[in-house]
Amino acid sequence: MELTKEEESALKGEQGEIMEMAYRILVATGEATDADKLIPIKWAHLSGVNYNTIGDAGEEFLGSISKDARVKVKTSLNPMGFDIDNVTNYNLDDNFISKQLSIKQSYENMGVIPSFSCIPYEIFDIPQEGTQVSFAESNAAIHANSFDNLKTNKESAFSALASALTGKSPYSSLRKEESSKLTIRMKVENPSELTYGMLGFFAGKVGNESVNISGIGQMDRRSCKSLCGGMGTSGTCAKFNFNEKDSESEVIDFDEKEMNEVYDQLNTAEKGDLITLGSPQLGLEEISDLTTKLKGRSFKKRCMIFCPRAVKEQATKLGHTGKLEKAGCEILSDCCTCLTPLIKKDEVDAVTTNSIKGAYYLKNSNGVDVNLKSLSQIIEDETK
Amino acid sequence: MRKILVKGKTQGKILKSENPINFLGSVDKKTSVISDAHHDLFKKSLKDSILVFPSGVGSSVGAYTIYSIKSNNSAPLAMVCQKVDLTVATGCALANIPLITVSDKEFSSLKTGMEVLLDTESNNPITFLE
Numbered sequence: 001m002e003l004t005k006e007e008e009s010a011l012k013g014e015q016g017e018i019m020e021m022a023y024r025i026l027v028a029t030g031e032a033t034d035a036d037k038l039i040p041i042k043w044a045h046l047s048g049v050n051y052n053t054i055g056d057a058g059e060e061f062l063g064s065i066s067k068d069a070r071v072k073v074k075t076s077l078n079p080m081g082f083d084i085d086n087v088t089n090y091n092l093d094d095n096f097i098s099k100q101l102s103i104k105q106s107y108e109n110m111g112v113i114p115s116f117s118c119i120p121y122e123i124f125d126i127p128q129e130g131t132q133v134s135f136a137e138s139n140a141a142i143h144a145n146s147f148d149n150l151k152t153n154k155e156s157a158f159s160a161l162a163s164a165l166t167g168k169s170p171y172s173s174l175r176k177e178e179s180s181k182l183t184i185r186m187k188v189e190n191p192s193e194l195t196y197g198m199l200g201f202f203a204g205k206v207g208n209e210s211v212n213i214s215g216i217g218q219m220d221r222r223s224c225k226s227l228c229g230g231m232g233t234s235g236t237c238a239k240f241n242f243n244e245k246d247s248e249s250e251v252i253d254f255d256e257k258e259m260n261e262v263y264d265q266l267n268t269a270e271k272g273d274l275i276t277l278g279s280p281q282l283g284l285e286e287i288s289d290l291t292t293k294l295k296g297r298s299f300k301k302r303c304m305i306f307c308p309r310a311v312k313e314q315a316t317k318l319g320h321t322g323k324l325e326k327a328g329c330e331i332l333s334d335c336c337t338c339l340t341p342l343i344k345k346d347e348v349d350a351v352t353t354n355s356i357k358g359a360y361y362l363k364n365s366n367g368v369d370v371n372l373k374s375l376s377q378i379i380e381d382e383t384k
Numbered sequence: 385m386r387k388i389l390v391k392g393k394t395q396g397k398i399l400k401s402e403n404p405i406n407f408l409g410s411v412d413k414k415t416s417v418i419s420d421a422h423h424d425l426f427k428k429s430l431k432d433s434i435l436v437f438p439s440g441v442g443s444s445v446g447a448y449t450i451y452s453i454k455s456n457n458s459a460p461l462a463m464v465c466q467k468v469d470l471t472v473a474t475g476c477a478l479a480n481i482p483l484i485t486v487s488d489k490e491f492s493s494l495k496t497g498m499e500v501l502l503d504t505e506s507n508n509p510i511t512f513l514e
Binding site: 020024031053054 | 387388389390413443444445447448449451452455468469470473474476477478480483
């Protein structure tokens, strides 16, 4: 990789230990992904926040570097493990809470915006077309590349942190204009957001860096997010190209058969003890739409709704939060279904959700079974 | 293929693993002892070795484990892999542990107990001593 004089000097330690480490991470990542140089980025989004995932080693590392490290560009943050406003309802041990708060503090000390959200594309203004960013959260990276006209690698927690500290990122292939050699033809009719999630999961498995998708009409925001969440869960692929007719590319169909294979892999229960909505977290539009869809009906069992704090505040002002709580919903900000410590297998056997990403992590990390249903089906079956 | 991922120079004895290493799941973050009974380095410490192994596997959070063993003075002096993976690359970058990848042929020539000089600035990063 070619470095500028200034980058070389940082790598040698002439700009302090933190810069030396950050450039070591960028160079190691760049060499690993065959990048030939570093380029400036405008916005970093960090993962590695939830104590459930980064553990003591992560907590100690962040505590140590945050004494001196400061971010150089706008930097937003993924969800953590709980919502401090209602954490006492969830039987979480004190050690978890204090370690999580220490992680929160470390990021704040570094100048990171405490957004605790996996949908930065929905709660921040989107920069102009073609802007280079560094998003570590997989669904956010895919959404940025596919729907927001931004450019990002599918960053690791570490490369995104190094990008935040330096304002730079390796110039890897996803940042360049390269068409994909693989086209997935969507053949399933009348798709719901669950179908799109399964399509994304399938695409992530068969695709490499990016895939073309054909046969898709207008998608609502819920479906777009579901598509990105699904893809980020199953592989390393980080971009959809729509409406591309590249006659040279290999074509694979996504039909009922392929869909049912994904469904059978992730749907492991006939019914759930509780419902979760949000992985990725719900935005204001989805919360408002849910309130409308409920039409005054209530959930027959617990329903956990995960959203960013900024969204919950807006939803409260608009009166949605009150209505949803009356309908039996628990609304949690700052955290997400994905890798939540709040759903434990000794308390819950199975969870109903419309999220492919949520389903995968509930099964593989929390060890609970999953009942997959679209949101409209959940409202039909689970409310009265 | 040869790649220099994290630069550095050091000298020590090779500890070779034929199995990939899952840093998050099977390396003690204080002692660097391998805790996986099915691993060929079971009960061995990675401390002060030139660690040679095919590649890292498992969660990217394993990078923090590499940082931890370095902070606890039980890290390898350097790592040599057959295949690059981002967990080991970022972990070695965090901890400032020299890391290179080598060709399959060179990988087979490296054996536990050999004393080597590793210098990423040299044309031939690994020199056999003795």
